[in-house]
Amino acid sequence: MRSLAVKKLYLETAPGQTRLGFFGSDDRLLDVWFDAWHRPNLMETVHNVRIERVFASQNRATATLADGVAISIRLRKSDASLVKVGRILPVTIIAAPRHGKPWQAMLGARLASAGMILLVGVADGASNIALSNNIPSEDRAGLTARLLAEAGSELPSGFGVILRRGGSKLTDFTAPVSQLLKQWQDHANPIVADQTGCIYDSGGLLERARRLFGDLPLIDDPAEAATISALLDDEIAAACQPKTALSCGGNLWCAQSHALWSIDLDGNGVTDFDRLFSEAAIEIPRQMRLRAMSGPVLVDLPRLAPAKVKKFRRALETALGDDPRQPDYLGMTRGGLLELQVPHGEMALYAVMQEQPAQDALAGLRLVMQQPPFKPVKLAVSRAMAAWLEGGGRPALDHLDRQVQLVVWSDDTHNQSAHILG
Structure with a gap:
């Protein structure tokens, strides 16, 4: 089975917009990020903002960045005592605008890699070591002890770390924490607590990608630039269409409503269901990444014997494991649809191209x-x-x-x- 792990990057810096392409081992495009001058990519930037309104019943608040961009802040239960109208607090941008909603943020300054989240501004006396809620209960005690032993001494006062689900298999916790800490200390802007402004600008598309995937090779041969740029254009145009053809003859039909994404696996007369489902187990996660699907994703599959459905699910979950957004497989609905949940993040591809x-x-x-x-x-x-x-x-x-x-x-x-x- 083909892997969807990112193996190399292509950074295209052109007047008006930067594009970053993510390529797998077979040179197929897996993802593309955009940073346009007329709509800067604010993902993972950290800001001090003044709270303007609080909607306690909706667990959110609103604020405006220093340049006038409106944001909506997601509130956790523990945030209720901190968030007051007029108060200046740090927030981290976590999701792009969608369906008329503004940029989404969460309270607190943080910097994330594939396996760790560095927390900045941890209160005195509060625990500075935590694990993602998605890590299985049977693994938590051992991982907590390791994280405390290997990373605890690396954290200065006021800093903390969360071990993400994707980091539970790391053999070394010290190096990832040290790298995030160095990036923050080297590049964060010294803004005092009662001033608004940008604290950390995320480092740009390439720096963000390398936090997630490591120091991958960069395609930088000028002779290839025009060819790869055209490839990006072609792949983007294809991914903006509802239908994606599989080599076996089947199709994936992808559509988005205001509430969710849907994917229909259409056999289109294919009789070799083993091949159809094998290809779909790879192409569904690829299309989810390339189209920047987020939120609920429902997949409609042709009827299949239970044993083969299990085989497909295992293959699908393996391919989803290469997605840095760490989608959750929620199981089957009562109506027989496969249900996934993907954290919101980059703007959906079709929305970018609708500009x-x-x-x-x-x-x-x-x-x-x-x-x-x-x-x-x-x-x-x-x-x-x-x-x-x-x-x-x-x-x-x-x-x-x-x-x-x-x-x-x-x-x-x-x-x-x-x-x-x-």
């Missing part, structure tokens, strides 16, 4: 960057793309290191892409 005409215009600027230097370029764009590039996208256009002439085509009815003329 039009911005994304189409940025694709055009990437084409310009691939042209020979020191040569004027004519870029054909729609009226909407031209208006965006002269407005909100002007900084990206001005950042180009070559002369560009925008040529607006007269007929906008054919849904053309930006392209180079001549």
Whole structure:
């Protein structure tokens, strides 16, 4: 069975937007993150904010970042005594906007890797060692003792650590804690407690990825840049469609409502169910990552003998284990649907690509960057793309290191892409 472990990264820095592609051992794209100038990626950034409103019955509060971006703060029971209107508190951004909701945050400053979460600002006298609630009860005592022995001495006053489910198999707890602590101490901004502002900027897409996956090789051959950029475009376009074809002839149909994601495994006449389910056990988790599915995910499967269903579930859970978001397999619903729960995080891929005409215009600027230097370029764009590039996208256009002439085509009815003329 193919693994969905990330083996290499591709960082594309272009005017207006950075894209980070995650590739597996078979060179298939597993995930892609975006950081656009007109919509900066705030994931894992840490801020001091002033609480504006508290909705105790909904376990949330609202605040505004220093640059005016609205956020919604998820509150735990232990947060109730801390969160008061007007109080300045640290928060960590944990999820992108979705369905009209603002950026989501949780109270407290934290920095996460695949196996650990570093807590900053732990109160005097409070325990600075904890385990994820998802770690089985039979393993907790031994892991707690190890974590205290190996990592406890590394933590200065005011710092703590949570062992994540993905870190329970680590052979060394000291190094991951030390690495997170060093990153925080080297890059955190010295903001006093009664001031608002950004405390930690997450380090950018590449730094975030390496906290999760380690120091993976980076594809940096200029000769491959245009090919990989086009591959990203093609994979993204395909993942924005509802249907994903399997090589056996079956299909996955993916759709999102306001409440949940659904995936339908369609045999499409395939008679070799072993092959169909074997491919689906890999492609379902891949599509979940590539499309940035989050929240409840329900999977509808063709009828199958119980023994083969168990085999499929085991294969599916193994593939899900490579997802750094650590999805939960919840079992089967009474209606026979397989139920998964994925923590919210990056913006859904289709939502990113719906930022039009911005994304189409940025694709055009990437084409310009691939042209020979020191040569004027004519870029054909729609009226909407031209208006965006002269407005909100002007900084990206001005950042180009070559002369560009925008040529607006007269007929906008054919849904053309930006392209180079001549």
